[in-house]
Amino acid sequence: MNLRPYGVLLAAFGFLMTVGAGVAQTAQYVQVQNSDQVILTRWALQHIMARHWPDSPAAGAGKFQEGTTEASLRDLINEAVRSGRGRQNTHGRPGTLYEYDFRRQIGTTIDGGPATRLRVVVNNRNEVVTAFPF
Amino acid sequence: MHLDYRLTDDRETDWSSVTEEDLRYRVALGNLIFRVDDKDFSAAWGWIPLIDLVASFGEIVRKLEGRSTSETFEFTESDAWIRFEKKDGKVLVSTSYGEGVGEIPLSPLAEAIKSFRERLHSEIVRKHPHAAHNAAVKKLLGVG
Numbered sequence: 703m704n705l706r707p708y709g710v711l712l713a714a715f716g717f718l719m720t721v722g723a724g725v726a727q728t729a730q731y732v733q734v735q736n737s738d739q740v741i742l743t744r745w746a747l748q749h750i751m752a753r754h755w756p757d758s759p760a761a762g763a764g765k766f767q768e769g770t771t772e773a774s775l776r777d778l779i780n781e782a783v784r785s786g787r788g789r790q791n792t793h794g795r796p797g798t799l800y801e802y803d804f805r806r807q808i809g810t811t812i813d814g815g816p817a818t819r820l821r822v823v824v825n826n827r828n829e830v831v832t833a834f835p836f
Numbered sequence: 837m838h839l840d841y842r843l844t845d846d847r848e849t850d851w852s853s854v855t856e857e858d859l860r861y862r863v864a865l866g867n868l869i870f871r872v873d874d875k876d877f878s879a880a881w882g883w884i885p886l887i888d889l890v891a892s893f894g895e896i897v898r899k900l901e902g903r904s905t906s907e908t909f910e911f912t913e914s915d916a917w918i919r920f921e922k923k924d925g926k927v928l929v930s931t932s933y934g935e936g937v938g939e940i941p942l943s944p945l946a947e948a949i950k951s952f953r954e955r956l957h958s959e960i961v962r963k964h965p966h967a968a969h970n971a972a973v974k975k976l977l978g979v980g
Contacts, residue, residue: 749862753883753913762881762933763913792910793892795860812914812933821915823861831861836915 740783740822741829742776750775754809754834764817764835766809778808779833782820797825809835837940839948840869841886843959851973852966859972860888861912864960870918872938877931883913887960890953891976896920897946900927920945953977 753760756768766775786802800822809817817835825831843866854863864887870877889909896907900922909918921928927945929938957977961968 760881760883760913762879762911762916763883764915792908793895795888795892795912796857812916823912825857831857832913834913 739780740824741827742779743829746830746832747772747775749831750833753832756809762812764809764811766835767807770809775833778804778820779822779830782822782833783824786820786822791823797823797831799823811836837873837938837944837948838869838871839952841889841952841956842867842869842880843886843956844882846964849964850966851960851964851970854967854970854972856972856975859885859976861885863887864956872929872940875929875934875936875938877918877929877934877938879911879916879933881913885912886956887973887976888912890949890956891978893949894953894978897942897949900942901946 752758753763754766756765756770758765770778781804782802783800786800788798788800791797791799801819803819805818807816807818808820811817819836820833821836822833823831843864846863846865849858849863862885864885865883866886867880867882868878868884868886868889870879892909896909897920899907900920904922906919906921908920911917916932918929918931921930922942925941926939927942929940930936957973960973967973
């Protein structure tokens, strides 16, 4: 069950940090967004890269496939949110978890095996908190 | 049972302004040390948000003290989990990443979590005095 209300309209007005072309961009704009898309901030991207990028040394954390880019990561995340199963975050953690099985390898599990699934944590401001293959 | 932690050094965090989301995912990271009987469920991954972990463990114990018979802790950056199952007045502990099942009465588990929370709070406040006044820290560590 997808917990996100269909057709949510988010108007983000003001200065918003976004990720693009590897450079943090600060822009003043109105962003119209539906439930298929979430915001990937520079901070979230750095968080994900530190733990889950192919060259990350973090132990006990799934890794994305070699060749994953910021753009392909964003595509994976949006597909998982659009098509995946949503559930409330656990034990008092705020936000929603989305999980989706791409039925192709997108990375490696914590044991080093092939990972086909993605878990995305989205907070109540529609921003990605973290995302990892498993 | 032995429940403990190792906190990673952190000189960058502004503890006066950290949010609950920071504490749940990005701040006060470290390792979990968790042994039940001869079963070792420790996780030396370095990235485990320890305030989130102990807050979640506390929530799990509260539920087990109530009507719940099974609760699962999910790590924030992997699909690894720790399961707590209440059976005949004891709690069976198992994980996705370690072998075997440990067994402990509920009351000592609750005490160990309380001690973990108090030690973690003391260490953080000693190293980062601004944390003592942070509302999210107070909320998740149950002080103030």
